[in-house]
Amino acid sequence: MKKLINKAEDVVKEELEGVALAHADLVKVHFDPDFVYRVDAPVKGKVAVISGGGSGHEPMHGGFVGMGMLDAACPGQVFTSPTPDQMLEATKMVDGGAGVLHIVKNYSGDIMNFEMAADMASDEGIKVEAVIIDDDVAVKDSLYTQGRRGVGTTVLAEKICGAAAEKGLDLKKVANLCRKVNGWGRTMGMALTSCIVPMAGKPTFDLADDEMEIGIGIHGEPGRKRMKVKTADEVTEMLAEAIISDLPYKAGDKVLAFVNGMGGTPPIELYIIYRKLEQICDAKGIKIVRNLIGPYITSLEMQGCSITLLKMDDELLELWDAPVNTPGLRWGV
Amino acid sequence: MKKLINKAEDVVKEELEGVALAHADLVKVHFDPDFVYRVDAPVKGKVAVISGGGSGHEPMHGGFVGMGMLDAACPGQVFTSPTPDQMLEATKMVDGGAGVLHIVKNYSGDIMNFEMAADMASDEGIKVEAVIIDDDVAVKDSLYTQGRRGVGTTVLAEKICGAAAEKGLDLKKVANLCRKVNGWGRTMGMALTSCIVPMAGKPTFDLADDEMEIGIGIHGEPGRKRMKVKTADEVTEMLAEAIISDLPYKAGDKVLAFVNGMGGTPPIELYIIYRKLEQICDAKGIKIVRNLIGPYITSLEMQGCSITLLKMDDELLELWDAPVNTPGLRWGV
Numbered sequence: 001m002k003k004l005i006n007k008a009e010d011v012v013k014e015e016l017e018g019v020a021l022a023h024a025d026l027v028k029v030h031f032d033p034d035f036v037y038r039v040d041a042p043v044k045g046k047v048a049v050i051s052g053g054g055s056g057h058e059p060m061h062g063g064f065v066g067m068g069m070l071d072a073a074c075p076g077q078v079f080t081s082p083t084p085d086q087m088l089e090a091t092k093m094v095d096g097g098a099g100v101l102h103i104v105k106n107y108s109g110d111i112m113n114f115e116m117a118a119d120m121a122s123d124e125g126i127k128v129e130a131v132i133i134d135d136d137v138a139v140k141d142s143l144y145t146q147g148r149r150g151v152g153t154t155v156l157a158e159k160i161c162g163a164a165a166e167k168g169l170d171l172k173k174v175a176n177l178c179r180k181v182n183g184w185g186r187t188m189g190m191a192l193t194s195c196i197v198p199m200a201g202k203p204t205f206d207l208a209d210d211e212m213e214i215g216i217g218i219h220g221e222p223g224r225k226r227m228k229v230k231t232a233d234e235v236t237e238m239l240a241e242a243i244i245s246d247l248p249y250k251a252g253d254k255v256l257a258f259v260n261g262m263g264g265t266p267p268i269e270l271y272i273i274y275r276k277l278e279q280i281c282d283a284k285g286i287k288i289v290r291n292l293i294g295p296y297i298t299s300l301e302m303q304g305c306s307i308t309l310l311k312m313d314d315e316l317l318e319l320w321d322a323p324v325n326t327p328g329l330r331w332g333v
Numbered sequence: 334m335k336k337l338i339n340k341a342e343d344v345v346k347e348e349l350e351g352v353a354l355a356h357a358d359l360v361k362v363h364f365d366p367d368f369v370y371r372v373d374a375p376v377k378g379k380v381a382v383i384s385g386g387g388s389g390h391e392p393m394h395g396g397f398v399g400m401g402m403l404d405a406a407c408p409g410q411v412f413t414s415p416t417p418d419q420m421l422e423a424t425k426m427v428d429g430g431a432g433v434l435h436i437v438k439n440y441s442g443d444i445m446n447f448e449m450a451a452d453m454a455s456d457e458g459i460k461v462e463a464v465i466i467d468d469d470v471a472v473k474d475s476l477y478t479q480g481r482r483g484v485g486t487t488v489l490a491e492k493i494c495g496a497a498a499e500k501g502l503d504l505k506k507v508a509n510l511c512r513k514v515n516g517w518g519r520t521m522g523m524a525l526t527s528c529i530v531p532m533a534g535k536p537t538f539d540l541a542d543d544e545m546e547i548g549i550g551i552h553g554e555p556g557r558k559r560m561k562v563k564t565a566d567e568v569t570e571m572l573a574e575a576i577i578s579d580l581p582y583k584a585g586d587k588v589l590a591f592v593n594g595m596g597g598t599p600p601i602e603l604y605i606i607y608r609k610l611e612q613i614c615d616a617k618g619i620k621i622v623r624n625l626i627g628p629y630i631t632s633l634e635m636q637g638c639s640i641t642l643l644k645m646d647d648e649l650l651e652l653w654d655a656p657v658n659t660p661g662l663r664w665g666v
């Protein structure tokens with residue numbers, strides 16, 4: 001296992017210490033229980049937006065804490081759900097009196113623990129709404145998940161709901177907006193290589209030197225099909241077709257296209273994917289009006305990519321373009 | 334060779350096509366000869382700033398074209414110098430009458446070709462100044478280079494000189510500022526794995542499963558020492574000591590710390606490096622006042638990192654903080 005780490009058991013703690021040191025102007029990190037939160041939290045009268053999940057997907061979620069996006073993020077150990085006490089303490093820390101939205105990726109552990117935290121927070125008088133993200137078209141059920149997995153759309157939902165909360169929308173409206181984003185977003189990923197969970201010390205799965213896996217999950221869960229390595233154009237076609245043939249894209253639609261690197265894939269390859277994706281969308285009359293290209297929801301050092309398409313309307317465009325100031329996404333400030 | 338590409342010989346062309354499609358609001362791409370340039374070029378009366386070099390280091394340089402940074406970037410084939418006609422045509426395209434600064438990394442081919450282009454541009458009446466970046470403390474001479482190689486400080490010089498040009502400084506002042514940045518910046522890198530140049534199809538160098546190389550160049554040129562893999566803290570100490578013991582850092586200095594991913598290294602590892610780096614600087618009384626953490630000058634899919642420290646004063650801080658709007662760096666707009 002070749003990684004720039006110290007002890008495997010210290011990876012998450014030390015990464016959080018690094019985030020706290022590097023971005024003290026934007027976030028603070030609370031330890032035991034662990035969560036990253038806005039330096040100015042709680043923001044009085046504003047709906048707070050929280051997400052969380054296993055570590056290993058950075059910058060998601062801790063890198064998206066800051067003005068215009070998340071109020072807090074709860075990182076579990078690598079590829080392991082955070083515990084209810086993390087979400088509960090984060091919820092109490094950032095609630096500004098207008099309630100808290102929990103954005104939860106569809107993994108059984110995450111859902112169970114976020115539900116427990118929401119119940120406990122309600123007992124303490126905090127209004128909580130939870131929205132589940134389940135945008136991965138690759139498979140129906142999977143390891144750790146009933147139904148579809150929650151992947152790339154999560155990043156977009158966090159940006160858009162964070163902007164809505166900043167604008168002053170109430171909890172019900174921000175939660176409904178999150179449901180709309182989830183309903184309009186679709187993702188599929190693929191891997192050229194496995195990643196290695198530090199505590200495991202060996203690849204999560206084996207892929208031959210000439211093989212790739214289409215439809216992989218962000219923890220290396222099985223995808224749709226293992227096959228010989230294809231060209232970037234063929235990979236893009238496979239991912240885009242699966243996404244577009246699912247609801248809800250049609251000629252005339254505007255979309256945001258998100259080409260995500262899995263952690264080990266350099267920018268040069270992501271732009272080759274984007275090129276083909278825009279050609280495919282163009283041929284179908286789907287207009288890409290915004291894009292995001294880079295490593296935003298990673299799987300440690302996995303080589304591969306995912307494509308997310310999110311249907312856009314004027315409301316989503318305005319919220320996407322709104323200022324954001326986080327370690328991982330920044331514009332307008 | 335596992336990569337998300339089509340034909341090896343089309344990698345650069347297709348990547349540029351992707352950039353042109355994705356960032357049409359910011360840049361245009363000229364083909365034959367190839368260069369990326371600001372959509373609003375030439376900006377009348379403003380010094381133009383150009384850089385370039387082999388591809389494979391994205392987002393550098395094409396991803397740094399836009400308001401507040403580069404006016405144009407000339408990409409060669411992967412790890413291959415661009416040709417003089419690229420720089421000449423780019424220079425003519427972006428000159429707004431106030432002259433053009435060429436920021437050139439210290440590789441023999443880049444220098445020779447940028448010099449030829451500058452001579453030809455001068456013949457056509459365009460004022461050109463060139464500044465060489467040679468910030469890599471790892472080795473004295475290397476493959477492709479006499480003296481020190483030009484690496485991470487290049488990214489910082491492009492941001493700072495771009496801001497100075499935007500502010501209206503004249504060519505001599507922007508060039509002198511670039512020399513100041515180069516004089517105050519120091520970098521060293523390391524690799525856990527080699528990268529594979531698409532046209533070569535096999536690793537540039539071999540590293541055993543338990544080995545790393547300290548002082549590696551961004552093309553996989555030999556570094557200082559090959560050794561057994563060390564912890565992130567030990568790696569950070571080796572890089573930071575080599576940088577800090579070189580001029581010009583001392584207790585009381587303010588620096589910008591740039592922890593760069595080589596393309597295959599995920600954010601979680603870079604933050605573990607940053608954590609130790611800040612501890613080391615802190616112990617020496619060197620204050621990190623700004624930071625940049627992520628893959629900004631990559632070596633295809635190489636796993637590894639580099640650390641750059643740039644001494645900062647009020648002038649550099651103001652220019653670093655100035656608005657920038659490029660595909661790869663964006664804030665304030």
